[in-house]
Each structure stands twice: as structure tokens, then as C-alpha cells.
Amino acid sequence: MKPSTISDNFPDTPSKRNNASKARLLLERLSAHRAPATLMEVCGTHTVALFTTGVRAALPECVRVISGPGCPVCVTPLETIEKAIGFAHRKDTVLFCFGDMLRIPGVHETLESARAHRGARVKLMYSPLEAIEYARREPDQSLVLFGTGFETTIPIFASVLMRAREDNLRNIFLLSAFKSIPPAIKALLSAGDSAVDGFLLPGHVSSVIGVEPYGFIAGEYHLPGVIAGFEAADMIEGILLLLRMIDSRQPEIKNQYTRFVPPEGNPRARAMIDTVFVSRDTDWRGLGTIHNSGFALRDDFRRFDADQLMDFEIPPVQEPADCICGEVIRGRRTPVDCTLYGRSCTPSHPIGPCMVSSEGTCAAFYKYSR
Amino acid sequence: MHDKIHLNMGSGGLASRELLEEVFLPLLGNEVLNLLDDSAEIALGSERIAFTTDSFTVHPIFFPGGNIGTLSVCGTVNDLAAKGATPVALSAAFTIEEGFPIADLRTIVHSMRDSADLAGAQIVTGDTKVVGKGVMDGIFITTSGIGRVLEGLHIFSGGARPSDLIIISGTAADHGVAILNAREKLGFNPEIRSDVAPVHRIVERISHLGPQIHAMRDPTRGGIAGVLHEIARASRVTIKIVEDAVPVRPDVRACCALLGLDPLSIANEGKLIIFTAPESAETVLECVRKLPEGKEAAIIGEVEAEPYSEGSPPVILETSLGTRRFLPLAEGEPLPRIC
Numbered sequence A: 001m002k003p004s005t006i007s008d009n010f011p012d013t014p015s016k017r018n019n020a021s022k023a024r025l026l027l028e029r030l031s032a033h034r035a036p037a038t039l040m041e042v043c044g045t046h047t048v049a050l051f052t053t054g055v056r057a058a059l060p061e062c063v064r065v066i067s068g069p070g071c072p073v074c075v076t077p078l079e080t081i082e083k084a085i086g087f088a089h090r091k092d093t094v095l096f097c098f099g100d101m102l103r104i105p106g107v108h109e110t111l112e113s114a115r116a117h118r119g120a121r122v123k124l125m126y127s128p129l130e131a132i133e134y135a136r137r138e139p140d141q142s143l144v145l146f147g148t149g150f151e152t153t154i155p156i157f158a159s160v161l162m163r164a165r166e167d168n169l170r171n172i173f174l175l176s177a178f179k180s181i182p183p184a185i186k187a188l189l190s191a192g193d194s195a196v197d198g199f200l201l202p203g204h205v206s207s208v209i210g211v212e213p214y215g216f217i218a219g220e221y222h223l224p225g226v227i228a229g230f231e232a233a234d235m236i237e238g239i240l241l242l243l244r245m246i247d248s249r250q251p252e253i254k255n256q257y258t259r260f261v262p263p264e265g266n267p268r269a270r271a272m273i274d275t276v277f278v279s280r281d282t283d284w285r286g287l288g289t290i291h292n293s294g295f296a297l298r299d300d301f302r303r304f305d306a307d308q309l310m311d312f313e314i315p316p317v318q319e320p321a322d323c324i325c326g327e328v329i330r331g332r333r334t335p336v337d338c339t340l341y342g343r344s345c346t347p348s349h350p351i352g353p354c355m356v357s358s359e360g361t362c363a364a365f366y367k368y369s370r
Numbered sequence B: 001m002h003d004k005i006h007l008n009m010g011s012g013g014l015a016s017r018e019l020l021e022e023v024f025l026p027l028l029g030n031e032v033l034n035l036l037d038d039s040a041e042i043a044l045g046s047e048r049i050a051f052t053t054d055s056f057t058v059h060p061i062f063f064p065g066g067n068i069g070t071l072s073v074c075g076t077v078n079d080l081a082a083k084g085a086t087p088v089a090l091s092a093a094f095t096i097e098e099g100f101p102i103a104d105l106r107t108i109v110h111s112m113r114d115s116a117d118l119a120g121a122q123i124v125t126g127d128t129k130v131v132g133k134g135v136m137d138g139i140f141i142t143t144s145g146i147g148r149v150l151e152g153l154h155i156f157s158g159g160a161r162p163s164d165l166i167i168i169s170g171t172a173a174d175h176g177v178a179i180l181n182a183r184e185k186l187g188f189n190p191e192i193r194s195d196v197a198p199v200h201r202i203v204e205r206i207s208h209l210g211p212q213i214h215a216m217r218d219p220t221r222g223g224i225a226g227v228l229h230e231i232a233r234a235s236r237v238t239i240k241i242v243e244d245a246v247p248v249r250p251d252v253r254a255c256c257a258l259l260g261l262d263p264l265s266i267a268n269e270g271k272l273i274i275f276t277a278p279e280s281a282e283t284v285l286e287c288v289r290k291l292p293e294g295k296e297a298a299i300i301g302e303v304e305a306e307p308y309s310e311g312s313p314p315v316i317l318e319t320s321l322g323t324r325r326f327l328p329l330a331e332g333e334p335l336p337r338i339c
């Protein structure tokens, strides 16, 4: 896979109107459901789509949907945010990051305010591919890519580093905060305190990793999972499939989003990831360290590691007092349980990461359900 | 509010409103300015004159469908139109960075003349400043305009009333998405074109309905959502929008879905939102649709009976499933998500 633009990665175009009637039909079936069930939507895009499409409001009362750890902004540790801010302030260095990361509060400032008031150099990127051109044009600048996201975005970063190696570009570096979703689900389940009856699994990520990595959910934990798309009809169908498997006690991992997710995923994209990265343990904000859930550079790509540029100290970090983001992304509590929610913590003045990201659970609650 | 100016504050969202309410209005406020309409209406003798000004900066300066010149003329013409006025005369002030290519400037000015011709207005006065290289990026244009308010029209953001129907003159979000696609090389092909165009003809077509037209706005920064929030607030009403009724081009919708952006919060530069008494809605729609720039016009919602109340969201969206949710006001510059 050699993505030339980010739109190449998303051949699926929404066709809202044609699906509205299908969604209504499925919803009718769903409304007949009586047995209580708690489902977790793992991915931030689902969190938002459940609100914006109105599916959440249309669910029968006995079906509870809680959010999981799939918002990349929310699970990036505070230390990593501080590192990024440090790079942005570093002499002759520019930090490339996704828009979502700009407004996360660090210890003293956000990337956005560091740029506005203290001259930090932060460039909002839409695709990491922009880095190649920039690095060529500005050979005296060190360019640090803030690598955030799951298996959907990682191959594009991998392709940038492969190209940088081919072209012998010496001024591109990567701060890897990449994460993998299945180990996080495993960590939630093995903690043993989860009340989840089934998982709505992410569509985009699965288009790369395929169905197999979720096998343990059904195999070891006897719970069902459905990979679902993001239109109303997709999500309702996914929820119906989950409820049916819960009722029949025949848990499996099903793929509702077949038009976008082949069962084997995208082996070429995975090969690109494997060429550049190797699994490592990594910290998740709110969840702690999770085994083999992160991505470190392989030896022959080590020279791109941004850590070698660290000639600065990062301030000691402390999670904002009273913010319960960690509990929220574990599905144990909802934003309205937080004493700060909607009072001192709002999208214009966010305190915790779940209020910053457009995909954060607190932001979604605040925007659409207040 | 922050103690320094933030990029957000120019985005037409909540942060812009804060800046307006905390800095400008307390010092400059008067009964005309306080209305916060797209144009001010002032009386000169027996003539009702609409007067407006706007500054333009855009990246890239040239984009599919237009350039900063087209934008600077249409933007001002449309602010006049939204006040129910036909444009008469415009001014243009240029701030240009040293080293800017004359050929590009010529193309921009050419587009300005074309757009002004289309709008039936003349650029009658202007100014040019050149600043040193690096002081700014390329070119900024500020235009002002005066127009004659059409007989019988009295348009205020505060004019919407319960049971009014809401019409948009065409597809949503074309401009913002075209700029994003061009600037960030997102690769949507064929390229998405900006809708930048004057909308004064639409107003001329419906002006005979006079007092049946209650409010109009030009949904630029902040998009349709921004305008609806402002009208709801100014008119002390609540508004319901039907999601499926809002026309959005499929490629624009796809681009928004990819970036996690809401087409209702994205800028338009050739559209008009019209609040009309329900009994005239069909006539308005017919008149607007007769024009090529209005052929995709649609009724997208209505003003509800529920009065406005501070602190509770004034704009509701009815989803395809028939459920209701709040339509949030953009917090600031729309930021794409990590996909």
C-alpha cells in the first residue's frame, strides 16, 4: 500500500439518505428488545457517530452503550504531551501534529497556546506525508512527527519513514505514541471488573488488522463482538447482532462492515507497520501500562527516534484533580458523574483529555446531549 | 477569556463571540452595531442604506472556484444582500507583502472586477499598502460596500418568529471543504469547487414578498450552525433543523465524514439562509430555484414554539432516525480528527 493522499485510505463514502429507511427498519426490530444489556463502543468515531446519527437516543432503555478506550487523544499520556510541547519549543525544530492534539492541556500550556504566545513551532498536519516535502525544503530544521493513532494511521507514518530512509532525509524524527486496540480490550477484560456484555468494534482500525485479533474476546472471555461501520444503519445492525448473540449465548466476532473490512484486513498495510515498528509495552492515559500495545521503531529505523533530540527536561506531571477520564474510558463511569463536567470543564475550557478531542466521550456528551 | 488573541477568535464560533462581547461591544456598541447583522442599516434622508465591511485572508490564495479577489467582492456583496440590499458601490483596500507577483495581483483584481460586474456594483475607491517581506503572508484584502435596501424588506437577525420556515439557497459546506481539499491536498477528485458567488439576485427575486421575509443571513464562517445560533439568540427563539433536508454534495459529505467535520459547521460563500412566514415558503422556494445559483434550494427546518432560554441549546437537529439532538456551535476553527 502506497497511500498518496489520505482520501485513498477511505474508499467508503457515506450514503446517508439511502440508508435512512434501512436504519428505521432495523430500529423497529431493535425496539422489541427487552433484556438489559451493556455494550461498549470501543472507538471514538463510534462514540460521536452514535450521538450525531441519533442512534443513541433511539435505543431502547434496556440497552446501555458505554464508551471505551478508542479515542487516541484521550489515551496519550500527559508525559508524551509534555514531550511534544518540549519539541515544539526546541531550537530549529518544528512539531507536526494532528489537529486533535493542539488543545490538550499540558502541565502549563497546550500546544496551541505554546504556539500562540511563546513562539513554539507547531504545524497542524492533515497527513504525515506532508513531512517529506517540508523536510526537503527546510534541511536545517528538525521535524518531529507526533505519531498518534491506531493501526489506521500507523501505515502512513511507516511509509513516511521508509521514504525518508530511501531519500536519506536526516531531519525527520518520530515521537511514537501509537497504540493498538485489541490489547487494551484485553486489559479491560482481564481486570475482571467490567460489566460489558458485548463490544461494538471499530471499523477503520479493523480494515487494517482484520477480524482475527479480536478472537480472544469470544474465545477467552465468551463475549460477542461486532465490527461495525459508522452510519446509523451500520451501528444499529451491529447492536442487533450483538444482542442476538447475547440472547443465544453464542458469542462470536462478526463483521458487519464487510464493504470496508475484509476478514484478513489489509496485509500490505500490516507489512508496512512490521517493517518499521515492533510491539512494545506502552502507557495508556487512564489505563496504565499495557503489554505489547505500543509501537517502537525497529533497529534499522532507530535513527528516526525523536527521543535522541531530547535536550530538555519535561516538568513533573500530575493528572488534573477530580478529572475521572480514566474511569470514563474504562466504561466504569459516564461524564455526568464527573463533578467538573459542564461546570469548569467544557469544550472551550477543557480540563481533561476526554473533553478536548472531538472524539472524546465528555466532549460528545456535552455537545450533543446536554 | 484568554489574555491574548487566539486564532480561534476569528473563526466565527464561540471564541469570536466572546471577543466581540468582551472587547468590541462594551466600547463601540450602539443601537446599530449591537444588532450584529451582516450589514448595518442606516437612513440617509428617505433612503435606507446598507453598509458593511469585511477583511479577507485565505490559504491558498487561488482555489478551485475562485480566489481571494472573488471572495472579497462576493463576501461584501452577500453581506449587503443578507440585509435585503442590492449592492451599489464597493471599496477595496489591499495589504500586500513585498515580493508578491504582479501577475497574481492582476489575476486577483481581474476576478474582483468580474464579480463586481456580476453583482452590478462598481469598485469606486481603494487603497494599497505594501509591507516588508515576512511581515504577513501574501495578500490581505478589505472591502466595504454600500447598497440600497429593497423596498418593503426589513431584515434583522432578530426577526425570526415561531413557525417560520427556514430555507437554504443551495448545498452546504462547499467553500470550506474546497479550501481544505486544496490547501491540504486531500486528493478528492475531481476537485471540489468553492461556491463563492454573489447572492443578491436571490434577494431581488424574493423582495416582492416584503414583510413575509423575517430574517436572512449569509452562512460563512461557522457555517449554517453558526448562523442559526445567532438568529435564535437575537430573535429569542428555538430552531429545529431536519438533517436529511440539508442538501450536501456527496463528495463534500465524504470529505467531512473522513475528517470528522460537520457540514453544518463549515463555511459557505455563495449561500443564503432565509427565514420566511410559512405561508410564503413555497413561493420563496420557487423563486429561488428559478435561478441557477438557487436550483438546489431546500426547506431545511423551522422555528419552534418553544421560546429561547439562556443556557439551553437553542438549535435542535432532527436526525434521519427521527431522534432529536443538539446542534452545537463550533468551538473554534474546525479541527480534523485523527483518522
Ligand code: SF4
Pocket: A322, A323, A324, A325, A328, A335, A338, A339, A340, A341, A342, A345, A346, A350, A351, A352, A353, A354, A355, A356, A362
Ligand atoms: S468532564 Fe472534564 S474533568 Fe470531568 S472526566 Fe471529562 S474531561 Fe475529565
